[in-house]
Amino acid sequence: MTETSKQNANVVVERSAVADKLRGWSPNAISEVIEFRGETTIVVPRNVLREVAERCRADKELQFNLLSDATCVDRFPLEPRFELNYHLVSIPRRDRVRLRVRLSSDDPNVDSLVPVWPGANWLEREIFDLFGIRFNDHPDLRRILLPDDWEGHPLRKDYPVEGYRDIAAAATRYTRNRT
Amino acid sequence: MSSQSVSTTSSSIETATGSAKTMVLNMGPQHPSTHGVLRILLELDGETVVKAIPDMGYLHTGIEKSCEDKTYSQAITLTDRIDYLNPLGNNLAYCLAVEKLLGIEVPKRAQYIRVLMVELQRISSHLVWLGTHAIDLGAMSVFLYCFREREEILKIFEFVTGQRMMTSYIRIGGLALDPPTGYLQRVEKFLKMMPGRIDEYEELLTGNRIWMGRTKDVGYISAEDAIALSMTGPTLRAAGVAYDNRKVFPYSSYEEFEFDVPTRTDSDCFARYMIRVAEMRESLKIIRQAMSKIPPEGPVRTEAPGIIPPEREKMKTEMEALIYHFKIFTEGFSPPPGEAFAAIESPRGELGVFIASDGSPKPLRVHFRGPSFINLQALPKLIEGQLIADVIACIGTIDIVLGEVDR
Numbered sequence: 001m002t003e004t005s006k007q008n009a010n011v012v013v014e015r016s017a018v019a020d021k022l023r024g025w026s027p028n029a030i031s032e033v034i035e036f037r038g039e040t041t042i043v044v045p046r047n048v049l050r051e052v053a054e055r056c057r058a059d060k061e062l063q064f065n066l067l068s069d070a071t072c073v074d075r076f077p078l079e080p081r082f083e084l085n086y087h088l089v090s091i092p093r094r095d096r097v098r099l100r101v102r103l104s105s106d107d108p109n110v111d112s113l114v115p116v117w118p119g120a121n122w123l124e125r126e127i128f129d130l131f132g133i134r135f136n137d138h139p140d141l142r143r144i145l146l147p148d149d150w151e152g153h154p155l156r157k158d159y160p161v162e163g164y165r166d167i168a169a170a171a172t173r174y175t176r177n178r179t
Numbered sequence: 180m181s182s183q184s185v186s187t188t189s190s191s192i193e194t195a196t197g198s199a200k201t202m203v204l205n206m207g208p209q210h211p212s213t214h215g216v217l218r219i220l221l222e223l224d225g226e227t228v229v230k231a232i233p234d235m236g237y238l239h240t241g242i243e244k245s246c247e248d249k250t251y252s253q254a255i256t257l258t259d260r261i262d263y264l265n266p267l268g269n270n271l272a273y274c275l276a277v278e279k280l281l282g283i284e285v286p287k288r289a290q291y292i293r294v295l296m297v298e299l300q301r302i303s304s305h306l307v308w309l310g311t312h313a314i315d316l317g318a319m320s321v322f323l324y325c326f327r328e329r330e331e332i333l334k335i336f337e338f339v340t341g342q343r344m345m346t347s348y349i350r351i352g353g354l355a356l357d358p359p360t361g362y363l364q365r366v367e368k369f370l371k372m373m374p375g376r377i378d379e380y381e382e383l384l385t386g387n388r389i390w391m392g393r394t395k396d397v398g399y400i401s402a403e404d405a406i407a408l409s410m411t412g413p414t415l416r417a418a419g420v421a422y423d424n425r426k427v428f429p430y431s432s433y434e435e436f437e438f439d440v441p442t443r444t445d446s447d448c449f450a451r452y453m454i455r456v457a458e459m460r461e462s463l464k465i466i467r468q469a470m471s472k473i474p475p476e477g478p479v480r481t482e483a484p485g486i487i488p489p490e491r492e493k494m495k496t497e498m499e500a501l502i503y504h505f506k507i508f509t510e511g512f513s514p515p516p517g518e519a520f521a522a523i524e525s526p527r528g529e530l531g532v533f534i535a536s537d538g539s540p541k542p543l544r545v546h547f548r549g550p551s552f553i554n555l556q557a558l559p560k561l562i563e564g565q566l567i568a569d570v571i572a573c574i575g576t577i578d579i580v581l582g583e584v585d586r
Contacts, residue, residue: 036517037279066422066524067409073535081188084532087548089521091406091422098520119409122556130243145236145585154244154543161248 018042018097025055034100041098049101050111056088056099057116064088064097067117070124072131076157081105084134086113103173109134112141124143130155201229204567206309208237210361212315212571215581219558219570220521226566231559238585246545250511251277252351252547259345261547262583264304267296267336268525270349275430275521275546276532277351280514281486288434288477289353295340295366295469296348297431297523298462302373303332304526305455312575313454314391318500321383327377333526335365353480363470370463370470370574377459384452394448398561398573408557412528412550413458413579416442417450424524432524435472448569451576486512511540527551527578 021043030050032043044052067155069087082103089096101110105130112135113120124135125144132153133140143150152159201224206557208216216237222230242261246254258273261264271293278285285293286523309580310325333343339358341346384390400410402418415422423440441457443450480487488507489500506512516538524533535544554577561573 002496005254029424037282037519039518039520041518053220066411068411068448068529069520069531069533069546071533071544071546071548073544074516075537087531087533091427094427096428096520099520117409118407119553119556122552123409126552129341143236145239147236159244161244 001032018056018095021059021062022052022055029055030136033098039096039098041100043100043102044140046101046103046110050113050116053086053099053113053116056097063090063092064095066091067113069117070097070113070120072127072133072155074131074157076105076154081102082106082108082131084110084127084133103133108132108138112138114138129153132156200224206570208234213574213581214311215584217555217579217584218580220566221570223567228562228565228567228570229569231562233555233558234580235555235584239329240579242586243545244546247542250540251514251542252507252511254542256345258348258547259347260548260582261470261586262525262527262530262551262580263344264307264382264580265300265525265527265530266344266346267300267349268523269349269547270429270529271297272521272523272530272532272547274349274351277296277514277522278532280517280534280536281351281483281521282485283352283483284483285353285431286478287432288474289479289481291469291473292354292358292479293349293431294436295405295466296336297475298469299332299335299366299369299520301462301526302405302459303329306332306453306534308526308578309452312572313384313448315571315575316390318384318387318390324376324379324383324410328373330393331369331372331517335362335369338362338365344354352483353478357479360554363473364469368465370467374465376459377456381456384572385456391449392570393568394452395445397565397569399445399447400557400561400578404560405446405557408560409553410528410557412524412526412554412578413451413454414528414554414557416440417454419444423424424522424529427515428522430521436468436479438465448572448576455578513538515538520574522548527552527580527583528554545560547583547586549579549586550584551579551581552586555579557585 019030019033029044029048031045034041056062066089067086071085073075073083075081082100084101088099091148103110112124122144125142127133127136127141128141128154129145133156204221206219206221207213208218218234220232220234221228242257246257255270255273258269261269306325306329310322313321324412335348337343339362340346398419402420405415405418411422417443421440422441426440438461441454444453470494485503487502493500494504514536516536518535520531520533522529530550531548533546534542537543558573558577562570
């Protein structure tokens, strides 16, 4: 782990430059910058996410051309409940950054990043499938891992780990099969 | 799944073109060349693919949800089962993320042994890939040769970790146990044998006219498209982008090793085959260096009371160690609240693990960025406009593991 942290330590100056760059573009582009274990997280207001992402990708000095990952964290029962994390990589600059958007539980929706990185397509479908977050202007927002008629979104914290099933009925079936 | 298939077909394919000339063919999910249970809806015009829609989820077992219900150490056994051709790599990615979250360091000896094991794993994974890809394209004997060599690697795994496949050998803070005496001799024997065997595969395939006919100029994707679709691994390197996490964001002391990142620019199925064969040779180089770097003696686990289980001897003689041992195995340990993302170069591409902690002994969220899942997204791009027989070659060279796609 030393190497990773050392390497991250080396680029810390450059990294906050990412935040400065975005601030220079618009003072409302960033609501918070978090540094933890050598990773930079830039918290972005929901309404400017797509513009900030487009900046990150297209800017000559940022060049975050690869969307490595997108995922969600459910902080139920806290509010705002959902946190979307986008992990960006700049292949030419050898840099990583995380964009974060916070969404409240009533009407969780956000602009899709498919117009910026086409690779966001399935990642967003996965989040839609497992967390029930809607992505505006997504070209094909369908469930991806679960069947279309599945009820609920399993990775939400209020969804039980063992799923919704009738335990009494399952137990009866089990004993009936045994006798 | 039947209701799903109907709705997928009607909502997307038939209304997409609505042409009377085309027909819709359902490929998979039970088809050997899909390397698992992948279903693809193909709209065909004669033998040409007009549109392709991959459909998956048949192996979805909710591993990410299960991880949230386990302590940090318990979740390691689940990571083995994601990409079942790369269990050690999954262990490593997960442990790197937890170690980053905890801010602990791993002893050098353990880091080098990790590198050794993960590179052996890479070779074994590429061997399975080469064997199955070749059998899909009709070269039966390569499959048998590849599995013969893979067996040797699995024997080394069994000797060192106690398991052939679901190893759970890499643990938080180091390794599960010291490797047994004589393991390096076994690796040495394998290293002596392997280069000649790779030459054999290349003799069978590289200059083979049927092989070239089936793979050259098949499944082309440009570097820009590959990056835009978030592709990583050999598929991206075959398009000319030298993006390899071992070089770009080194982990586990990879920066001390000398190796090349093979790239090509033709970006077809043949290029991806050449890249993987070259990677096997590079892995042999790394293993050779790791063997000389591994110190004969030294700890394989870091010392972090309350987080890493104490040594057996100490547990029997020291009260403190016994208490820690009990606490670690009953309630686990609690990392500070925060998030960590660790990425490694798996045989298939960037394998990332994102962990969010709320300060409790169980992770708030564990997410696996499976390279198979994301690379599969580019499949329609690769096969649309190609012949149906090329679909098989394209699925093969993306090298998907459905366990990782569906998780």
